[in-house]
Amino acid sequence: MNITNIFVLIFALVLILLVTERYHRSVAALIGALLTILFGVEYGLFHLPNILNEIIDLIDVNTILLAVGVMILAEAITRTGFFEFIGLWLAKLAGSSFRRVSIILIVLTVFITAFVTTITAMVIMGALTISLARRFKADPSWAIIYEAVMTNVGGLMFMISSIPNMIVAAHLNLEFIEFTKISLPLTLILALASLPYIYPTVGRTGEPVKIAEANPWTVIEDKHMFYRAMIVFVSAITLFVVRDFIGVPLGLIAIGCAIGMLALGTREPESIFSSIDWGTIFFLTAFYVIVGGLEKSGVLALLASGVSLISTLNAAIFPAVNMWICAATSSIVDNIPVTMILIPVMDYVSKLAHIPLRTLGWSMIFGANLGGSITPIGSPASIIAIGILRREGKPVGWGEWLKRCLPLVSIQLLLASFYILFALGA
Amino acid sequence: MSGEAQKKYEELKSKIEKTVNPYITLRIPIPEEADKKEFFDLEKDQEFIEHVKDEAVKWVNNRRKPGKR
Numbered sequence: 437m438n439i440t441n442i443f444v445l446i447f448a449l450v451l452i453l454l455v456t457e458r459y460h461r462s463v464a465a466l467i468g469a470l471l472t473i474l475f476g477v478e479y480g481l482f483h484l485p486n487i488l489n490e491i492i493d494l495i496d497v498n499t500i501l502l503a504v505g506v507m508i509l510a511e512a513i514t515r516t517g518f519f520e521f522i523g524l525w526l527a528k529l530a531g532s533s534f535r536r537v538s539i540i541l542i543v544l545t546v547f548i549t550a551f552v553t554t555i556t557a558m559v560i561m562g563a564l565t566i567s568l569a570r571r572f573k574a575d576p577s578w579a580i581i582y583e584a585v586m587t588n589v590g591g592l593m594f595m596i597s598s599i600p601n602m603i604v605a606a607h608l609n610l611e612f613i614e615f616t617k618i619s620l621p622l623t624l625i626l627a628l629a630s631l632p633y634i635y636p637t638v639g640r641t642g643e644p645v646k647i648a649e650a651n652p653w654t655v656i657e658d659k660h661m662f663y664r665a666m667i668v669f670v671s672a673i674t675l676f677v678v679r680d681f682i683g684v685p686l687g688l689i690a691i692g693c694a695i696g697m698l699a700l701g702t703r704e705p706e707s708i709f710s711s712i713d714w715g716t717i718f719f720l721t722a723f724y725v726i727v728g729g730l731e732k733s734g735v736l737a738l739l740a741s742g743v744s745l746i747s748t749l750n751a752a753i754f755p756a757v758n759m760w761i762c763a764a765t766s767s768i769v770d771n772i773p774v775t776m777i778l779i780p781v782m783d784y785v786s787k788l789a790h791i792p793l794r795t796l797g798w799s800m801i802f803g804a805n806l807g808g809s810i811t812p813i814g815s816p817a818s819i820i821a822i823g824i825l826r827r828e829g830k831p832v833g834w835g836e837w838l839k840r841c842l843p844l845v846s847i848q849l850l851l852a853s854f855y856i857l858f859a860l861g862a
Numbered sequence: 863m864s865g866e867a868q869k870k871y872e873e874l875k876s877k878i879e880k881t882v883n884p885y886i887t888l889r890i891p892i893p894e895e896a897d898k899k900e901f902f903d904l905e906k907d908q909e910f911i912e913h914v915k916d917e918a919v920k921w922v923n924n925r926r927k928p929g930k931r
């Protein structure tokens with residue numbers, strides 16, 4: 437059997453393990469990486485004396501360090517109660533209408549997700565929304581579902597806001613400010629454009645209640661730690677922004693600030709370590725090895741030649757088409773492997789079809805993030821939202837989810853398509 | 863929802879509820895003469911809960927009167 441066929445089979449096995457969830461996704465990826473290394477040595481892709489260096493060369497250490505560093509920073513700042521504090525403070529300002537409170541929480545979700553994982557954002561916003569809905573004697577279902585959708589919009593905002601962003605930005609050598617100049621306007625457009633769709637349907641139930649007497653400071657258990665953590669967090673964001681001028685790799689900045697946070701911004705470093713999503717880190721590392729094997733064995737070139745045939749049909753609109761394909765795939769499969777596999781494929785497509793690689797990269801970022809909201813299993817936030825509603829006795833099935841979210845996500849993807857075609861000059 | 867996420871959610875919800883919907887939790891041992899099922903059903907009896915809320919307010923107001931501890 438030739439080398440390309442072997443690696444197609446390895447890849448197919450990994451995909452089957454991921455889709456069927458026979459194993460945890462990180463284990464599926466590690467199995468794939470191990471097979472890649474074993475067969476790689478057998479077929480001469482890797483050479484035993486130098487194998488460790490060859491494997492390390494495949495892994496984007498900067499992205500891994502960035503992911504770990506950002507996770508530590510986000511976990512520490514979350515534990516201070518900062519986001520619940522902001523949520524309660526804004527809810528007080530919203531007055532006595534649950535509809536206004538819901539809209540504020542939905543918009544807040546976008547900004548929170550820019551800094552923490554979609555899971556953390558959804559847990560925080562879910563707890564806030566359910567508690568406030570109880571006070572208003574209102575039905576929180578619509579608010580919770582739209583918050584889940586908006587976590588994926590928030591995931592677009594900055595380079596650090598989601599793992600697909602970090603992966604693509606690293607591959608395209610996009611700096612923090614450069615990334616933000618393109619991602620932030622679209623995020624704000626999508627957030628604002630979603631509101632007319634959301635407003636008529638959210639917060640229609642409930643009684644007018646004043647929550648003015650609720651003191652948001654009660655959710656901050658340790659004010660000194662809160663202030664220290666905020667200082668470290670703001671310093672980290674500032675360093676990300678000025679990275680261009682100081683020339684330090686983003687991953688090092690993230691880890692350095694994470695060390696600062698562990699020293700100054702928390703009393704429970706052990707607990708923070710155990711809260712880090714090590715599964716995702718192992719998954720990412722292993723998938724770099726798998727993708728490296730696919731590239732060396734010629735599988736990706738094969739995939740790319742197939743894709744570039746489609747792209748030649750209309751090179752002008754292919755980036756937008758690519759975004760929809762990424763979105764559809766991400767609605768069913770985890771967006772991290774989708775992104776990691778498509779990046780090297782897009783390298784080939786860019787050369788063959790003469791489409792700017794950055795435009796293709798952006799289409800992947802938009803599709804991989806937004807597509808997660810299409811189905812109730814498309815993103816971790818959606819799964820959390822469904823779980824919360826089930827616990828609160830308001831289960832939502834596939835039909836209900838698709839009825840509420842598919843039109844909204846379609847509007848978002850349509851706007852993103854126009855953005856790619858006109859603002860990015862595809 | 864994973865176990866970890868569930869635990870975090872419940873903890874957060876409890877913390878926020880105490881700010882937005884302040885409450886106290888009482889432990890009331892079952893009186894000897896009470897029927898077990900009827901007693902346990904009181905936890906879900908909204909009329910009983912409203913009655914207890916009213917009684918709590920009366921008790922607190924009574925306590926405030928001069929001459930009372």
